[in-house]
Amino acid sequence: MVYFGAPRLTRLLDGWGDQPGGLSTRLAGALRQLVRSGQLPAGARLPSERVLAAALGLGRTTVGQAFDTLRSDGVLVSRTGTGTFVTSAAASAGARGDDRLRSFVSGPQTARVDLRSAALPGISLVAEELDRLSSADFLDTLPSHGYVPRGLPALRTAVANYYTALGLRTDPGQVLVTSGAQQAMRLLAEALIEPGGTVVVEEPTFRGAIEVLRGVGAPLVGVPSGPEGVDVDALAAAVRRHKPVFVLLQSTVHNPTGSVLPEWARAAVARMSAETGCTIIDDAAPTDALIDGPPPPPLASYGGRVLTLGSASKGFWGGLRVGWLRADRRLVERLAVVKGAEDLGTSIPAQVVTARLLDRAAEARAQRRVALGAARAFALQFIADEIPEWRPLVPAGGASLWIELPAGYSATAFAERAGRAGVDVLAGSTFSCRDALDDWLRVAFAAPLDVLANGLHTLAELWHTQPPRD
Template identity: 40%
Template sequence: MGVRLAFLPCCSLEPHRRNWTLFVIQDANGLRFSADDLARMLVGTGARSGPLYRQLSESLTELIERGELPQGAALPPERALAQALTVSRTTVVAAYQALREQGLLERRQGSGTRVSADRARETVSGLAGDHAASQFLNGPLATIDFATAALPSLDLVADVAAGLTRDDYLRLTGTHHGYHLRGLPALRERIARWYSDAGMPTAPEDILITSGAQQALELVARGCLQPGDGVVVEQPTYRGALEAFGRTGNRLRTVRIDDEGLDVIALEKLLATESPRLVYVQTAAHNPTGVVLSDDRRQRLTRLLDQHEVVLVDDTSLAGTSFDGRPSAPALTTHERLVTIGSMSKLFWGGLRLGWIRAVPQVVSRLAQVRGITDLGSSLVAQEVALRLMDHRDAAEAERRTALPTGLRTLTELLDRHLPDWTWREPQAGASLWVRLPQGDATHFAQIALRYGVALLPGAVFSADGSTDDHTRLPYSLPTATMSQGVTRLAQAWTDYLNRATVDVTLTSAVT
């Protein structure tokens, strides 16, 4: 059926405390969760069978026991939560009642239902709410896990790791105490040479090794931002970035993306009227849309560094997954206010937990000091494996370049067959398809999908303001049989969802 459109029109070392929580608001009596907020948090919790009210009560119990619903937190009214979860109000009433009988919830006059202060665990308010790591905490969320888009490991990771000998370990352990805050010198040198060979002169002093790209983001947020600083992000954007900037209490502004990537002209207009501290972009391969920034926009974005006092963070974690074989070291330039984030985990295997920051030496030194507050360095064994894997990047990219487009074709053919009204733009890289629902919203639909054994992430979690909830992200790096079964179940769930929506409209019309 062809391609279908889906898009709608530096650093301070002072430590910071988070004073703003994503998706949660603070009122005079404590935290207050909306129905949609709570619906997103409930994905992947509680029982998978039994009466719906019991599944809901066990899910809420789990969130309370984990401290994600803290003491005094206000829960949404029964009717609103029932609508968000696409269940009857009776189901929510029964679940709330069961938890009140257990002493976990209490009803306060004038303030609704709240988590009991007597039984709930104490928690730091900054930890309350939905998190990017939630789907990794308790194992698979459902029979078919479409909530994660992690790439499977390449066989060469095991081959390279198995090649380490006892002499290699003795050399690694016998010459140093084992703490390399900036990273294993040989790995920093190898990554610097990789950038230099691609035409971007880089020295080892420009590289800081991190425990994955997410830690790199956290370091940049803590080291370069203060509470209240303005941050510009793409719309939509990587979920982990929203959380990193949320934890430092920043004011988020958005700039849309289209099939050429970030709308740089819109960014220029925003920078001309406001003075954000930092701009976060993904030029190499965008998560969740798979868009690659065009060459023209890349040049315009680079020029903005000379025109505005802003820190530009270019997250290239998915570099090496583009379908057209473009160079995988796509740093924009070298500039005192440019920070580039890279990763081994996306291309090779998430279990490596190896990433890096490329910046001028002064910034690297400061971020290393920030890192030293909580972490004295990444595993040297993992870094030794990563060092050897750097010699296999071309082979790894070639393998991804074959497998990812094949998986994409499989997924889109399944969607054409079973969900022909769903729309998307063809990605150019990455491992996920950003799909637009023809009606309704993904937060509510995800609850129905979970009952059919498929876990989905609502598009709202990829947005600073929740406005992309008419989208969801579907991975295409899964086995064909898994994708086929998952899309078939999604089609059944979608029919159920539409039927429920029709009933709701009919009932509303009858009442009015």
């Protein structure tokens, strides 16, 4: 039996209020669709009507009517003293959902303001390098089949130079090119995690990593992460206690906090890795979205057993779908075989463009710093002026604010109400490996400033007229 707590179920229900009909009819329809798609499997236990009503910002009667409809249709069954469950007859196998991705897979909705996604638009350098492409760029590859699982030598060299310039000496043989950092994370998870193997993650952490690790069945242990990154003492204690397969960290521009791990902490984490033999995966893909100061030396440069993930998405453009992994040669060769069997290799034109762009990484960071700095300043000032009760962390980089709500207020309930008012944001539980952090909210500022301003004004009005309490 799997229990779907209110934060988790609320994430799956994202956008349910956009359908026609009364609230109870819309909710019943959305729950029915989750069952049909397999996102609510047979035997899943749902939260109580009272708890779900509070999370959705609805009256208990409304949720009760939706549950009654589904019970009458044989979709749900309630047992006194144990709860409400999805029936075996109603459920079917299907894919999991991830509300982070709704803004990518949904069509354009001009009536809505989407402040969920911190994905950034492409910068002008991408267009410049695309314009420079010619047939001469493919003279070496066109006569071949074009499948290069390890990645183009030119790009592997460019990635090696990129890390060397940051203070981490790297050889092209240590680089595997992937279709985005997410693929690199998944390849590592599937290669390293044996059944029952535990993984330690930051709490909060990037939702995409949670989905990947859960997808391979790994039990997750969270350790606190805040304005200066992971709690080093808590991390060391978790490693000693749980002996994880690996630890997943975001050392530079953490998502969602925007933190950067300071130098002393980097040295301490590397020392802990060396002493315990624990592998650290450093998801450093957001490094080029740093706003404050130059990029620090990569975590792997301090020693220990550290694998580094990178990507062209934050610095240049997510549409390139180019990422990479820096690791020892043996692991690179092992994963190259797996990647080759999976997709035969990443797009050659995208790799050619990315190799050129990496030579202009400093220019790209400067462009990002200006745009993100202005958006961050606007969002922080707006909140200070209009919603002073909110307590946002000041991110050192990235395109979102991690905001602590006053005690007793539910981010899940507020996100639901905001969604019904036409503005999409993410509750903190989205970034929790245990569906906690419901007193935190993530608001992205990647949208154009006029769209961001419109969304923030709506959030402020909603907060002051209908502040959501647990």
